[in-house]
Amino acid sequence: MTEWFEEQLHPGVSQRLSMDRVLFRETTEHQDLVIFENRIFGRVLALDGVVQTTEGDEFIYHEMLSHVPILAHGAVLRVLIIGGGDGGMAREALKHPGIDEVTMVEIDPSVVELCRAHLPSISAGAFDNPRFKLVIADGAKFVEETDARWDVIIIDSTDPLGPGEVLFSERFYRGCKRCLTPGGILVTQNGVPYVQGAEVTNSHQRMSPHFSDVWFYVAPVPTYQGGHMAFGWATDQAAHRAATASVVSERFRRAGFDTRYYTPEVHVASFALPANILKLLA
Numbered sequence: 415m416t417e418w419f420e421e422q423l424h425p426g427v428s429q430r431l432s433m434d435r436v437l438f439r440e441t442t443e444h445q446d447l448v449i450f451e452n453r454i455f456g457r458v459l460a461l462d463g464v465v466q467t468t469e470g471d472e473f474i475y476h477e478m479l480s481h482v483p484i485l486a487h488g489a490v491l492r493v494l495i496i497g498g499g500d501g502g503m504a505r506e507a508l509k510h511p512g513i514d515e516v517t518m519v520e521i522d523p524s525v526v527e528l529c530r531a532h533l534p535s536i537s538a539g540a541f542d543n544p545r546f547k548l549v550i551a552d553g554a555k556f557v558e559e560t561d562a563r564w565d566v567i568i569i570d571s572t573d574p575l576g577p578g579e580v581l582f583s584e585r586f587y588r589g590c591k592r593c594l595t596p597g598g599i600l601v602t603q604n605g606v607p608y609v610q611g612a613e614v615t616n617s618h619q620r621m622s623p624h625f626s627d628v629w630f631y632v633a634p635v636p637t638y639q640g641g642h643m644a645f646g647w648a649t650d651q652a653a654h655r656a657a658t659a660s661v662v663s664e665r666f667r668r669a670g671f672d673t674r675y676y677t678p679e680v681h682v683a684s685f686a687l688p689a690n691i692l693k694l695l696a
């Protein structure tokens with residue numbers, strides 16, 4: 415009999431994926447973790463009952479949350495990832511030859527170890543890249559204490575439940591601002607607005623005191639049920655969001671790698687918000 419993984423993240427709806435093969439299941443110090451194989455999405459990582467990433471659709475999320483800020487900025491040397499234990503975000507950021515260092519601050523070392531063992535296609539060697547630095551720490555504390563600075567900060571978090579909750583607080587956004595170089599960009603995983611609209615409203619309110627340009631951009635990620643996912647965007651350099659497809663395209667060409675979802679045209683278009691999402695901006 416097929417065993418099903420059932421995600422009940424939103425009251426009143428659920429998403430089920432067949433667990434065609436369970437590769438690993440464990441309760442770590444921080445969360446409940448399962449890695450299984452599904453015939454449509456390939457290997458799937460779920461934490462505390464919520465799908466975090468799948469081999470099938472991770473490219474949309476990881477490409478959009480890395481290449482949009484990096485290519486909009488145009489001169490990124492250092493990237494900080496908060497969360498991101500599966501390594502997919504680090505993999506994408508490291509594709510930019512101009513980036514000297516990618517630091518990833520993950521709270522749960524077992525996510526990194528287990529993804530390295532059972533989901534190696536996601537990190538694809540990123541953890542062994544000499545430009546990659548892993549810090550096992552609480553990201554919220556880290557941004558308040560470190561003396562280092564980054565040009566782009568990517569929040570690759572879970573939803574605002576459990577260990578991920580502080581990563582949606584005003585205090586955390588203030589910490590991120592503190593660690594950005596002038597004109598640096600903060601981007602965040604900000605939920606699926608159709609079913610998690612309050613996350614957009616809250617993050618917009620909580621980022622606005624610290625940044626002059628706060629916005630969202632969108633992409634649909636099939637296993638993040640409910641339509642578009644929203645990504646938060648915060649910077650003091652308004653010109654970054656206005657970077658045109660031709661400017662971005664020249665930077666992308668120079669970076670010299672291929673993508674599966676990201677294109678310069680999609681980059682620019684992703685900042686156009688549908689009316690129902692615009693309405694969530696306070």
Ligand code: AG3
Binds near residue numbers: 423464499603637
């Ligand atoms: N973290 C984002 C998970 C969001 C899932 N939530 C949801 N369906 N609303 C992904 C980690 C990938 N590196």
